[in-house]
Amino acid sequence: MSNRKWSLGLVFLVLIFGYVLIRFFAASTRVDDLVQRIGRGQGVSASAKHVVLIAQELDNPFWREMEQGAVEAAAKQGMKIDYMGPIRIDAAEQTKLLEKAIAAQPDAILVQGIHDAKYDQWIDKAVERGIPVLTVDADEADSRRLAYVGTDNLEAGKQLGRFVVKDAAEGAVIGVIIGSELADNQRLRLEGFRSVISMAPNFQIIDVRSSNISRVGAAKQAEAMLKEHAGMNVIVGFSALDAPGIVEGMQAAGRKNVHVYGFDDLEATRKSIAEGRIRATVVQQPAEIGSEAVAQLSRLFKGEKLPRQLYIPTAIWDAEALKSGGEG
Structure with a gap:
């Protein structure tokens, strides 16, 4: 009986491993496809600005809300948002995505700061190549990023x-x-x-x-x-x-x-x-952060100077605030 349980357990572990592996390769393929689309400008008019938003974690609710805010604002500003991020929080993978995005030469990049010297260098390299970088959610103040949009x-x-x-x-x-x-x-x-x-x-x-x-x-x-x-x-x-x-x-x-x-x-x-x-x-207000980051890019593309930091307000929600509709 113990051998049978052991065998079933082994099969279960193999199935889990296979599922995780499939998800990993699927995500990698999706990211590569996104990078290629940035370069080709697939499905977007030639005049549209291509903006890459790199999340800390691809399907994290906070980042999905930020993506939604950015996409809705971009549609009004004649921009196209390409959204990507690691499946799970991984600073090394986030750095690789930034590197790939730079190679695709988008018109701008929105990315979370991770307080890392190597990351600073990649942001600086993007700016040197004429790709403006704005940080969202967390700043990378020691880099040459043009502005930070997010929570104070x-x-x-x-x-x-x-x-x-x-x-x-x-x-x-x-x-x-x-x-x-x-x-x-x-x-x-x-x-x-x-x-x-x-x-x-x-x-x-x-x-x-x-x-x-x-x-x-x-x-x-x-x-x-x-x-x-x-x-x-x-x-x-x-x-x-x-x-x-x-x-x-x-x-x-x-x-x-x-x-x-x-x-x-x-x-x-x-x-x-x-x-x-x-x-x-x-x-916090992730949708507002995404929307405001796009608004700042629109100003930049028009030749306007951006503030170094633009803070989006936060609120406290307790039981009373939730009863009144979340107005803390």
Whole structure:
């Protein structure tokens, strides 16, 4: 019987591996096709501007919303958006996509910053070749990118800090989960959050861990923190999947009465806010970021000078805000 179970398990693993492999090659083929289409200008008038939007993760809801905003704005401005990104978050793959996009000579590139010297060099190379680059979501300030369009992540961290201090008025022992220790937007959110918490009496941050931008990772880290720190009564997540993962980690640790705060507007986050398991979330506007980035490119193509940074406002959504239609 044990041999039979082992054989079935092996077959199952082989099937999973095959599925992942097929998805990988399919995505690679799709990306290569997109790059070729950029070069050929397939299906677009000769006067249309070709813009490449490189996402951090291809099918991430945040980036799909940004794509939608960019595509809708581009249609009004006589531009064509070609959207691409890694299947899973992978800085090396994101760099390769930037390299391929530059080789295809589009009219402009929109890309997330990843705070990496090699990435800076590729952005600089694009600009040297006459391809303007704007960063979205996270900046690459040390590069020659022309402008950043997105959230003011330092201020967003402060915004969440002020809400936590007001919401947990008697004080808090806080754990923090960030998506990545390397991501500049995560670093800035944490910096802003710390600056507020450090000034509040009876509030302290006692642990900071990384989820690797994974719901499972956030759940494991939250469970570990809660088991290690018996007095922890607040956990904050700074990437989109962190707060739902933290809720799962609380359940695994057998802990209740822990206030959870997060980032972004996911269905799982909304549901948990409505059910009282998440107190609030900082909501960004990815569609507006995409739309505004295209608007800035339109200005650039007309010869206008762009601001170095253009911040898109964020809002706090709690249960009351959701009941009133998400106007925090």
